[in-house]
Amino acid sequence: MTKSRDAVHEILRQSGGFRSAQDVFAEMRADGSKIGLTTVYRALQSLSDAGRVDVLRTDEGESVYRACQSDTHHHHLVCRVCGRTVEVAGPDVERWAEVVGAEHGFIDVTHTVEVFGTCSSCAASRGENPSATPSGAAGKAAGKG
Ligand SMILES: [Zn+2]
Numbered sequence: 001m002t003k004s005r006d007a008v009h010e011i012l013r014q015s016g017g018f019r020s021a022q023d024v025f026a027e028m029r030a031d032g033s034k035i036g037l038t039t040v041y042r043a044l045q046s047l048s049d050a051g052r053v054d055v056l057r058t059d060e061g062e063s064v065y066r067a068c069q070s071d072t073h074h075h076h077l078v079c080r081v082c083g084r085t086v087e088v089a090g091p092d093v094e095r096w097a098e099v100v101g102a103e104h105g106f107i108d109v110t111h112t113v114e115v116f117g118t119c120s121s122c123a124a125s126r127g128e129n130p131s132a133t134p135s136g137a138a139g140k141a142a143g144k145g
């Protein structure tokens, strides 16, 4: 399990941007891997649980994944409009989580904190142009491997 998880993580690191499970699957098969799509889904889920990948939901309802830029523990600030993700530290949150855990006698305390909002550029375009004109941002970026 961990082996396929690492392989999936490696693919995400190499590609840099957001990729769907199907993208990762196709890329690994092209590399000669015998991995199954279900395994890719499980690996992505487990990586996201471990906080090693960022997950976004596209307008079509598909989940896309990106390797986190930092391997250390961190939090995410996510724009609900365009999906822009900023990695942030939260020293106060770390302290608070330890304190409440200790107060209740918990050990091995972990936490996941994601902060959602509207990023400055989305807020700006919303303010200037109230009549929403959907710009055709079809997710087919011309990328070559
Ligand atoms: Zn991250």
Ligand SMILES: [Zn+2]
Pocket: 079, 080, 081, 082, 083, 084, 118, 119, 120, 121, 122, 123
């Ligand atoms: Zn935004």
Ligand SMILES: [Zn+2]
Pocket: 073, 074, 075, 090, 093, 094, 111, 113
């Ligand atoms: Zn934290």
